[in-house]
Amino acid sequence: MRYDDFRRSDDIEDRRGDDGGGMGGGFGMPMGGGGLGIGTIIVLGLVGYAFGIDPRILIGGAEILTGGGSQAPSYQTDRRSGKTGAPTDEMGSMISGILGEIDDRWSEIFKASGQSYSGPRIVLFRNATNGGRCGMAQSAMGPFYCPPDRQIFLDTGFFRQVETRFHGCSGNACKFTAAYIIAHEAGHHIQNLLGILPRVTRLQQQAGNKAEANALQVKVELQADCLSGVWVNREAKKRPGFLEAGDIDAALTTATAIGDDTLQRQATGRVVPDSFTHGSAAQRKQWFMTGYQQGTVQACNTFGSGAM
Numbered sequence: 001m002r003y004d005d006f007r008r009s010d011d012i013e014d015r016r017g018d019d020g021g022g023m024g025g026g027f028g029m030p031m032g033g034g035g036l037g038i039g040t041i042i043v044l045g046l047v048g049y050a051f052g053i054d055p056r057i058l059i060g061g062a063e064i065l066t067g068g069g070s071q072a073p074s075y076q077t078d079r080r081s082g083k084t085g086a087p088t089d090e091m092g093s094m095i096s097g098i099l100g101e102i103d104d105r106w107s108e109i110f111k112a113s114g115q116s117y118s119g120p121r122i123v124l125f126r127n128a129t130n131g132g133r134c135g136m137a138q139s140a141m142g143p144f145y146c147p148p149d150r151q152i153f154l155d156t157g158f159f160r161q162v163e164t165r166f167h168g169c170s171g172n173a174c175k176f177t178a179a180y181i182i183a184h185e186a187g188h189h190i191q192n193l194l195g196i197l198p199r200v201t202r203l204q205q206q207a208g209n210k211a212e213a214n215a216l217q218v219k220v221e222l223q224a225d226c227l228s229g230v231w232v233n234r235e236a237k238k239r240p241g242f243l244e245a246g247d248i249d250a251a252l253t254t255a256t257a258i259g260d261d262t263l264q265r266q267a268t269g270r271v272v273p274d275s276f277t278h279g280s281a282a283q284r285k286q287w288f289m290t291g292y293q294q295g296t297v298q299a300c301n302t303f304g305s306g307a308m
Contacts, residue, residue: 006097015082173250187227229291
């Protein structure tokens with residue numbers, strides 16, 4: 001991926017200089033009904049390393065968004081204020097550039113449909129940090145989008161985990177994998193702006209069982225994969241030299257590595273589709289490619305006609 005000519009976004013808060021200390025301990029996910037079995041908890045621990053919306057919000061039935069049920073504590077203020085603006089180090093500069101291009105392409109898409117667009121903020125951190133209305137942000141959770149604050153939380157060490165722990169990319173192609181991951185999180189922001197996340201929250205709360213709620217969550221995640229593909233399509237048209245050989249393959253390899261079936265097989269040796277929250281490896285690849293090949297939001301209707 002060539003990103004030297006990307007527009008750098010200033011909508012970055014860099015807390016990587018903080019050590020994450022003094023923020024208090026961790027806390028459990030909100031759990032409804034009879035709670036989760038130890039096998040499911042192990043799987044969710046691995047899924048926490050895969051990217052998506054903070055699992056405390058949607059896997060648990062989205063109580064944080066609505067204020068009902070069990071809720072993780074909120075950290076409204078941080079003891080230290082991170083630096084704002086485009087970082088100057090190589091990793092930070094790349095992330096700033098990716099966000100700048102994501103914002104520019106989605107601004108164009110929204111404008112074409114007569115809508116206004118306001119981008120998310122990315123909070124960079126190491127180990128742990130204040131997650132605002134989504135509680136504590138911790139490295140083990142992986143990157144996540146916090147809908148109430150419209151912020152993406154990202155420990156940059158996760159990209160190394162994708163390469164070494166998940167074997168989701170290698171070498172220079174990992175740069176594009178980083179772009180795919182950030183674009184996926186930005187896809188959740190698009191869903192938030194379009195009102196999809198609140199509607200899914202209501203449907204999850206009305207679901208008759210955990211399997212139905214999980215199925216809705218899978219549709220959310222697959223749609224975010226598709227929307228990331230839409231951005232890649234638009235960016236490639238805007239900047240023909242943006243993609244390099246092996247980049248799309250790297251994204252597909254990453255999608256395979258963090259598919260629910262792959263993670264479950266690694267964790268427990270078996271696959272339980274009813275407990276999927278992000279989609280299978282095949283589904284994630286399919287929907288990313290749908291967005292990439294068609295390049296429209298309309299192509300990303302993972303919910304089916306009339307479902308939303």
